[in-house]
Amino acid sequence: MTGEQRPGERVTPTFDVPSGSAADRTLVPGRAAGPDRGARLDRVRQSNLATVLGIVHTEGARSRSGLTQATGLNRSTIAALVGELVELGLVTETEPEGLNRVGRPSPIVAPASRVVAFAVNPEIDSVTVGVVGLDGVVRQRVRRETDGVPTALEAAALAAEVVAELRAGLDPTGFVVGVGVAVPGLVRADEGLVRLAPHLGWVDEPFARQLADVTGLPTRAQNDASLGALAEARFGAGRGVDDLVYLNGGASGVGGGVLIDGRPFSGRGGYAGEIGHTLVNSSGVRCHCGATGCLETEVGQAELLAVTGLARWQADELDAALVAAPLGSPVAVEVARQVDQLAIALRNVVNTFDPELIVLGGFLGSLFGAAPERLVAGVTAQALPGSRDDVRIVRAALGRDRLMIGAAERAFEALLADPASAVRGA
Ligand SMILES: [Zn+2]
Incomplete structure (x- = not known):
């Protein structure tokens, strides 16, 4: 099997997954007639299976009644879908604890550990x-x-x-x-x-x-x-948020990812989201990408380590070192300089994407941790009203996972x- 043979696509006709509210995706027998009907029911079933599996994947174990509520599908449809997922070996179903409760307990559906x-x-x-x-x-x-x-x-x-x-x-x-x-x-x-x-x-x-x-x-x-953006959106700081921008500062530079309507915004070829290479300082230095004044040239882990006297393997200690820096010290001055450059990039992010949440990871999270008010004030002062009003900035939550x-x-x-x-x- 080659890397591009995707099992899910070999046997499936090329249908668009239907969009719309959960109620629209409920089986409505008899609405379509003729040869289209089978295909339509199959497509709806496929979409419903994906919806149920997606919920237990990102949100963990749920009761069948919880799935009924979350999807808007009726109980017998959920029972059939869960039954099929159990048969496929993708979820397990167990009786809940505390069977002395009044009424019939709703079985718990969880992702299969296999x-x-x-x-x-x-x-x-x-x-x-x-x-x-x-x-x-x-x-x-x-x-x-x-x-x-x-x-x-x-x-x-x-x-x-x-x-x-x-x-x-x-x-x-x-x-x-x-x-x-x-x-x-x-x-x-x-x-x-x-x-x-x-x-x-x-x-x-x-x-x-x-x-x-x-x-x-x-x-x-x-x-x-x-x-990283996808992971934070589904399991980390951005859980439940559909529009977020994630920026990570690592030893080798600044990476970015954008999620729009819950989906990764990848551009035509998959290259979108390179916020580290957006302009923040037109009189800055030349970046390895060939351009001048990229965010990646203006903020850097190496500079923060150098000014705090930490070695590269001590990057985990950066947080504490930045927070502890006295006002006016070389560390505080460098933090302020980098935070101000980051604020310019985030202004562009807010004006371009109107995100609900900005998630900062790596040393960008450390910068934010050291001077949160300065960063928020910088973004608020520069971004356009409207999109800047409700945007939240948080640190990434998943760490090295x-x-x-x-x-x-x-x-x-x-x-x-x-x-x-x-x-x-x-
Ligand atoms: Zn660049």
Whole structure:
């Protein structure tokens, strides 16, 4: 199987998933007639299965009556859908505790622990591989150091080795949906081609295909910050928020991801969201991307570490060091300078996307933690009224699990879109 064979798409006709309210998606027998009717009912069932699985995936165990409420579908429809998901091995159903309650208890539906995805994150000095459950919990994580910056083929071979080791320890009756990869670079979303990963030195590397070849598992890849945005939106600081912008500051720069109406905004080729390369200082320095005055050149972890006297491996201590800096100290002056530059970028974000929430991760979260009022005031003073009025700025919540969870989301995508086809086609 190659990386681009998505099980959910092999046996399914190309239908658009119907949109609209949950009530619109309730089965209405007899509304359509003739040859279209079967296809329509099948499409509605597929969409309903996806809806129910999606709820227990992101929100965890729910009672059947809770699912009835959340979807607007009737009880017998929910019972049939849950029954099918149990049969597919994707959810489990258990009797709730406390059976002495009055009335018939509603069974609890939870993601099946047998369903997992692998997550892979190649970096300049290591490859990290994780096992992530359908409940979004990182079960295992293995980080392998590399001798220098790995080539794409080296990273694929190392990742495959770890995947094989981890797989040997999994439930043999389990279902591995595939591999999701978080790449620190520009990735063409449809085929997982790494167009450019500047810090890895990768140019036009078909990494998803290379990894699929050596693991034998369907593999999808995406930009790391876009996946971080997805993870925070579904399981972290942005839970329940449909319009958010996520910015992460790491050792190698600033990445961004945008979620609109609950979906990743990826642009035509999958490259959108590079807020780190938007202009904040027209008289600034030249960026590695070729432009001048990018956010990424104006804010940096290295400068914060240098001014606080911390080494790179002490990045976790940055928060405390920035907060403790006395007023007027070199640390406080540098924090103020970077916060002001970040405020300019966030002004652009607010004016462009009108998000409900801005989530800041990595050292950008540390900057916000050190001077929250200054950042909020800077954004409020500069952004347009309307979109600036209700926007909230928060720190990312998932910590180091973020990229593993986001990468796994990419791997779960086909299953979540069409559960029955993904299982039967695997
Ligand atoms: Zn740039």
